[in-house]
Amino acid sequence: MDSFQRLLDTTARCLNRFESIVAERAVLAAVSGGIDSTVLLFVLARLRDEGRLPGPLHVCHVDHGVRSDSRQNAQHVVDQCDRLDVPVVVRRLGFVRPSEECLRQARYAALSEVAREAGAGLLITAHHADDNLETVLFRMLRGTGPRGLAGIPEARWLGRGDHRHLLVRPFLRTRRSTLATLAHKLGAEVYEDPSNQDLGFTRNRLRLETIPALRSQLGIGLDVALMTVASTARAANEILEAQGLRILSQRARHKTQWRLELDLQGLDADAGPFLGEALRQAHVALHPHGDAPSTAWLERATALCQQPDGKRLAGRGGVLVERTREGLLLLDPERAGPPPRTHDGGQLFRWDGGRQRFGATEWWLEAFEHPLPPLVPAPAEAGRHRALLDPRATTLPWRLRTRRPGDRFQPLGCAQPVELRRFLQSRHVPRFDRDRLPLLVDGQDQILWIPGVEISELARLQLNTRRSIEVQAGVA
Secondary structure, eight states: OOHHHHHHHHHHHHHHTTHHHHTTOEEEEEOOSSHHHHHHHHHHHHHHHTTOSSSOEEEEEEEOSOSTTHHHHHHHHHHHHHHHTOOEEEEEOOOSSOOHHHHHHHHHHHHHHHHHHHTEEEEEOOOOHHHHHHHHHHHHHHOOOHHHHTOSOSEEEESOGGGOEEEEOTTTTSOHHHHHHHHHHHTOOOOOOGGGGOTTSHHHHIIIIIHHHHHHHHTTHHHHHHHHHHHHHHHHHHHHHHHHHHHHHHHEESOOSSEEEEEOTTOOGGGHHHHHHHHHHHHHHHSTTOOOOOHHHHHHHHHGGGSOTTOEEEOGGGOEEEEOSSEEEEEOHHHHOOOOOOTTSOEEOOTTSOOEEOTTSSEEEEEEEESSOOOOSOHHHHOTTEEEEOGGGOOSOOEEEOOOTTOEEOBTTOSSOEEHHHHHHHTTOOHHHHTTOOEEEOTTOOEEEETTTEEBGGGOOOTTOOSEEEEEEEEO
16 A cells, blocks of 8 residues: 555544534635645545545635735645645735734634635644644743643634534644655645745744754654653643543533533542633633633632632633632623613513513523412422512512612511622622622512522511412523
8 A cells, every 4th residue: 555545544534533523514625835735635635536525625725925925826726726626715814024823823713714604514734743743842842731732633623603613634643754755756736835944933943943953863762752742741631621521510500601600619629720621611612712711811710719709800802700609600791691771660570471581691580370389399409599489468560670779688587678789798699690680579679589599588488378479590
């Protein structure tokens, strides 16, 4: 079996692992015109001809616009795609002298945009084994943790919701020398980017000067050492991710698309690294673009566990974390939706009228009328989001509203009403939630129930109570 056939089979096996995830959607290849991406184009075109691709093949070329010959480079890619009968899209960016990170982010943004337009499930790049080695060494010199030392992942998600697609790198176990040999055998015309020789870029200095100098001293031992570091870090990172996911799955409360609460009571003091990973995963899930937080933000967010409740920390993209009595509340305030304006008396609340949303907030409520108080579930089993109320001491209509300055509330078992603001503070209700809580009030604007917190003494069940109202609440 020749080397090209082996590469074909390796790539096909890699893509087949994700075939069920992308469900026959298009395959988009990122092609710059250099040796690596040109071989990728030839490989994918052959797999397409053999019916071994999970979906139709498309190509995207990103023209960064930083070189005078960038248009000729783009035309070279278009001509190659035409000869192989592959549809191609060129995205041109405009920069003067951008940083490496700026170029990378803009490139992936452009590729993601084209992937959405093409309905692609897979975005494929030509990163190879030498790129992975270079990345590990670069991150090691810059300073990083297990995630960074693990190197380039074979696959990761880009985008959010229905528009997300899987970024796959099938060449990660193939050396660049092998790709160069294959390009020569295939007679492929390549367009080498002159900026790859520009020593003004840190990556180029590492590739052209540092790594060759280290190899001259260490030989193949350099590659072995770096790949050992990467494999060890990858194993450690898998443990971190699994434990972080376990914390999220077991301790997340009231989870929506834009918020979740972590109950950290009883969490072992040695679980700090796992908690940090859980916060990272939560940040990615809540961030509007799925971005991960910085290491500094994670350290500060974890340190909030040692602070009194009410302390807050903002993150990238507006993600907010607040210390609560039970743990941490993470949310994206921009996607939360404003609480309803209830200065006119509030939102009418009907019994036996089905589930009712509280404005644009996450809260819903539902009420049922019973001729006798139901015996099951018991209050302890039902939790704080269910209440049984006696309507005899109240007036109609019942309404839902948010709190107002000067509100007073008579908690269950108390002879006199207290200031609502201080009561919510004493019950450690998160600061963000206090202005969003649906207060159930009667026709005289007396607060009958604060969902998840307390019912009022005014509406508690008596020994002679017959007719009762069961109210349930929740977040969605």
